[in-house]
Amino acid sequence: MEIKRRNFQGVVNILSFNRHFYVVGFIALALIIGSKFLFNWHPVLFWVIISAFMYGLIMPLFVSAYVYDFSGFYNFDWLKKMKIEDAKGKFNLNINAGFDETSYIIKSILPQSNLQVYDFYNAKQHTEPAIIRARKVSLVYPNTQQINSNSIPLKDSSVDTIFLISAIHEIRRYDEKVQFLKECRRVCKPNGNVIMVEHLRDFPNFLAFTIGFTHFFSKETWKKAFEEAEFTSIKEKKFTPFMSIFNCN
Known part of the structure; x- marks a missing residue:
């Protein structure tokens, strides 16, 4: 599509x-x-x-x-430059918080790889009005499955790449964030990657969104959460001054 x-x-x-x-x-x-x-x-x-x-x-x-x-963000040239291997034996995840604009794009870039989409939105925990409205117009990728943020229903070391694109800042509690990332680490293969794209709670985003920048989290918070989830490599690259692309394994 x-x-x-x-x-x-x-x-x-x-x-x-x-x-x-x-x-x-x-x-x-x-x-x-x-x-x-x-x-x-x-x-x-x-x-x-x-x-x-x-x-x-x-x-x-x-x-x-x-x-x-x-900026060309949705052209996903930034992802193409990562040169992620695309082959029939590869298995990738795209995990969202109830609003999916990216699964079809990822599939078009990695057409041979198997893509499973999960949605961790929980109406009781994730109560932002913006999420509720976004879900009403979101595209639903085939076989998208609802999951809890603390449990990904896959075997250990079974996933090559997990995409988290402007999604997990909706997990507001720090302990829940860490548990979610631990699940990502568990299901990733030893050489697997988590690619996360997020606005940060930093000065450029303060200039952009004023008090709204508190909806995001700082680089230090993300780094600490990934480290507690036992990721050993955490690399950040800026896409415009307002967005960061993290590549973690």
């Missing part, structure tokens, strides 16, 4: 999945503007607050357009 992304699909997704944030933001902005007729705002303070609100609402859309619509 060929996946053709629409123009500005990344921005449209951000607006659609996070519309509660934008509704609240614009209501707050309207109230601040309206309050100018009731209170004697200092002009500098008024425009500083207005500018801060506008920045917080608009900048994430500019950055999302850059990362998801114009």
Whole structure:
């Protein structure tokens, strides 16, 4: 199945999945503007607050357009450069948190390898409104299976590559993250890899998403979690200043 992304699909997704944030933001902005007729705002303070609100609402859309619509991220050239072996005996996993935009793309790049897709979304644990909305429009790859984040239903040392693309930051608890990564380590072959793509809780993403950057986790947190899960090699490469690609084994 060929996946053709629409123009500005990344921005449209951000607006659609996070519309509660934008509704609240614009209501707050309207109230601040309206309050100018009731209170004697200092002009500098008024425009500083207005500018801060506008920045917080608009900048994430500019950055999302850059990362998801114009950077070539969904062309997956970054994955092709990794030169992952594609053969009939290879077995790969793509694990998501209820929103899958990547499985068909991965399959098109590695057509001979077997690809199994797992979804660890749990309505009781993963309560973000954005995930709930995203699930309603997500493509479902054939034979996608629902799993618990603490148990991957495969034998030890059976997987060549596990893809975690903008997914496991939805596991909010650190201990749950470590347990999930331990399961990834268990099912990976000794020379197998976990390829994880994530925004980080760092300065570029603070500039991009302001307080929204707290939805992500720092490089140090991920490194510690992978080390506790007994990964011995953790390599990070930047894809734009706002996204990191981790290759771990």
